[in-house]
Amino acid sequence: MTWQLGAFAILFVALAGGFGWYERTRPDARIVALVATLAAFAALGRIAFAALPNVKPTSDIVLVSGYALGGAPGFVVGALAGLTSNFFFGQGPWTPWQMAAWAATGMLGAGLAALTGRGIGRWPLAIVCAAAGFAFTAIQDVGDWVTYSDHSLAQLSVYVGKGLGFDAVYAVSCLVFALALGPALARSIERFATRLQVSWQPVAGGAVAFMLAGALIGQPARAASSPTGYLLGAQNRDGGFGSAPGQPSSELFSGWATLGLAAEGVDLLRVARNGRSLIGYIEADAGSTSDPGSLERTILALRAAGEPARRELAALERDIGRDGSVSDQTNLTSFAVLALQAAGVPLPGRMLGWLKRQQDHDGGFNFATAGGSSDVDDTGAALEALSAEGGRVTTRALRFMEAQQNHDGGFPSQPGGESNAQSTAWAVQGMLAVGAGGASLRRALSYLDSLIAPDGHIRYARGSDQTPVWVTAEAMMALARKPLPLATPARRTRTVAAPTPRAGPRRRAPARTHAPPGPSGPARPPPPAQRSSLTLATYAGIAAAVVFAPIGLG
Numbered sequence: 001m002t003w004q005l006g007a008f009a010i011l012f013v014a015l016a017g018g019f020g021w022y023e024r025t026r027p028d029a030r031i032v033a034l035v036a037t038l039a040a041f042a043a044l045g046r047i048a049f050a051a052l053p054n055v056k057p058t059s060d061i062v063l064v065s066g067y068a069l070g071g072a073p074g075f076v077v078g079a080l081a082g083l084t085s086n087f088f089f090g091q092g093p094w095t096p097w098q099m100a101a102w103a104a105t106g107m108l109g110a111g112l113a114a115l116t117g118r119g120i121g122r123w124p125l126a127i128v129c130a131a132a133g134f135a136f137t138a139i140q141d142v143g144d145w146v147t148y149s150d151h152s153l154a155q156l157s158v159y160v161g162k163g164l165g166f167d168a169v170y171a172v173s174c175l176v177f178a179l180a181l182g183p184a185l186a187r188s189i190e191r192f193a194t195r196l197q198v199s200w201q202p203v204a205g206g207a208v209a210f211m212l213a214g215a216l217i218g219q220p221a222r223a224a225s226s227p228t229g230y231l232l233g234a235q236n237r238d239g240g241f242g243s244a245p246g247q248p249s250s251e252l253f254s255g256w257a258t259l260g261l262a263a264e265g266v267d268l269l270r271v272a273r274n275g276r277s278l279i280g281y282i283e284a285d286a287g288s289t290s291d292p293g294s295l296e297r298t299i300l301a302l303r304a305a306g307e308p309a310r311r312e313l314a315a316l317e318r319d320i321g322r323d324g325s326v327s328d329q330t331n332l333t334s335f336a337v338l339a340l341q342a343a344g345v346p347l348p349g350r351m352l353g354w355l356k357r358q359q360d361h362d363g364g365f366n367f368a369t370a371g372g373s374s375d376v377d378d379t380g381a382a383l384e385a386l387s388a389e390g391g392r393v394t395t396r397a398l399r400f401m402e403a404q405q406n407h408d409g410g411f412p413s414q415p416g417g418e419s420n421a422q423s424t425a426w427a428v429q430g431m432l433a434v435g436a437g438g439a440s441l442r443r444a445l446s447y448l449d450s451l452i453a454p455d456g457h458i459r460y461a462r463g464s465d466q467t468p469v470w471v472t473a474e475a476m477m478a479l480a481r482k483p484l485p486l487a488t489p490a491r492r493t494r495t496v497a498a499p500t501p502r503a504g505p506r507r508r509a510p511a512r513t514h515a516p517p518g519p520s521g522p523a524r525p526p527p528p529a530q531r532s533s534l535t536l537a538t539y540a541g542i543a544a545a546v547v548f549a550p551i552g553l554g
Contacts, residue, residue, distance in 0.1 A: 035076055042061040045057040045058045047088050056173060057174075057177040057181070060174055066108065066110040073106070078101075078107075094140065117248050122178075126175050126182060129175065129182060130175035133170050137170045144163075227472050228261065228264045231260060234468075234469050240282075251286070251294060253467075255300070257278070257473045292316060295339070300338060304485075313339075322350075323350055324355075329369070333385075357370065376414075379427075383401070383433050383434055384430055398436055401430060410424045411423045411426075411444065421471050421474070422460070422475070424475075428441065429478055432482075433483040450462075458471050
């Protein structure tokens with residue numbers, strides 16, 4: 001049989017699509033690992049339900065992967081899931097059809113994200129998953145017709161007709177799995193991916209508009225080359241912020257941008273664009289916020305603007321367990337403490353006690369409970385939450401954190417890793433919260449200063465640049481020397497004028513040369529012509545694989 005030709009064609013295009021995506025975006029290694037993990041997860045989902053004919057979550061996992069990560073990663077997840085799962089079920093002429101159909105499912109997820117702005121609800125997502133599942137099985141029916149029949153239209157109707165019942169069962173199973181797991185899986189993948197990827201867009205027009213608006217209103221506007229000027233220039237027309245200028249707004253990036261601007265003394269109630277205010281965006285989006293982390297961040301942001309957060313506080317208090325923890329996680333409990341303090345709400349009696357008991361043997365904290373691998377980010381946040389307690393717990397936590405400081409003055413996310421701006425920012429805020437200073441603090445602030453780019457944004461690390469709005473906002477709090485919770489300003493009259501920050505302490509980016517590229521070279525996006533050719537080659541390859549896969553299968 002020559003069905004292998006089709007399998008090799010699709011496998012080749014899967015690899016080409018993966019390499020094309022990698023060259024186009026230069027993702028963090030953890031994103032590459034995430035794509036590989038999702039492919040394995042999709043394959044395992046098929047294997048785990050092997051005893052139930054046509055009841056599988058694989059199509060849902062593939063579609064949600066494309067929805068959260070984009071077309072090329074979704075295509076790779078789908079194609080590899082089909083190939084790898086058949087090492088369990090058996091390779092055959094059906095393999096290239098399954099690879100092609102699941103690859104197309106991943107692409108469908110990316111298209112759905114583009115159409116909805118990743119704002120689709122549970123039921124619409126489930127219905128699309130059901131339709132994709134039915135289409136997947138229908139393609140397999142066509143594959144069987146190509147492989148095993150005389151290719152007549154009569155035989156095609158027989159193969160498709162006989163498979164309709166099985167196709168319907170598979171579609172229903174996709175609907176059920178998507179209702180149960182779809183939104184949660186999408187949020188989890190998006191939260192991981194947004195930290196590590198960014199698509200750059202021009203910002204000059206927005207920055208110029210902001211400066212002109214500030215001049216017309218008569219308020220002294222910051223230079224666009226400062227972190228504050230960069231953030232204000234990155235605001236979207238809906239009032240919110242995305243991961244980078246021009247990217248879709250989300251409550252995640254808008255919340256952190258609010259806190260960064262508040263730390264620099266910007267009047268948040270006057271930060272607006274196109275007549276839409278930042279605080280208005282956060283308040284409007286708060287109604288869809290349900291997980292504790294989002295509630296905590298929203299409370300901190302609203303209180304930093306002097307706005308009440310009664311609904312969010314009530315929801316957060318329901319998430320606090322009898323033992324004082326939030327979801328039995330250190331990081332969520334730390335931020336719950338900070339959110340309640342920002343709102344002036346008394347802490348539950350057991351909350352601080354529970355948090356102190358989660359200290360690891362090395363003095364640090366991890367995101368979950370005691371006994372895990374300590375990290376700088378969660379230790380810094382725990383220090384902020386426990387700053388009023390003092391004593392041996394905070395002393396040991398401070399010693400752990402200071403021991404992780406690298407020679408460049410920055411801090412890594414994990415012990416022994418490379419420095420980055422966000423981990424350094426959390427370390428600085430933890431030190432400030434407990435009143436620590438000295439050489440360690442000065443070196444950390446100097447490291448953050450060294451990451452300020454010419455346009456004012458703060459790079460993630462030397463030789464690495466990603467999610468600049470998020471990174472800049474978190475680093476601004478550290479550079480302003482203001483740990484959480486930020487002080488709540490006096491109530492002011494709300495306006496929706498163009499963004500006009502108050503004049504605060506200016507920070508000038510130091511003159512410096514570009515750092516030498518790391519082992520893999522600087523993570524710069526390729527020029528537009530190269531990006532276009534890579535995208536065209538990837539998607540043309542998909543079409544070619546689907547066309548060539550059936551060759552010689554009779």
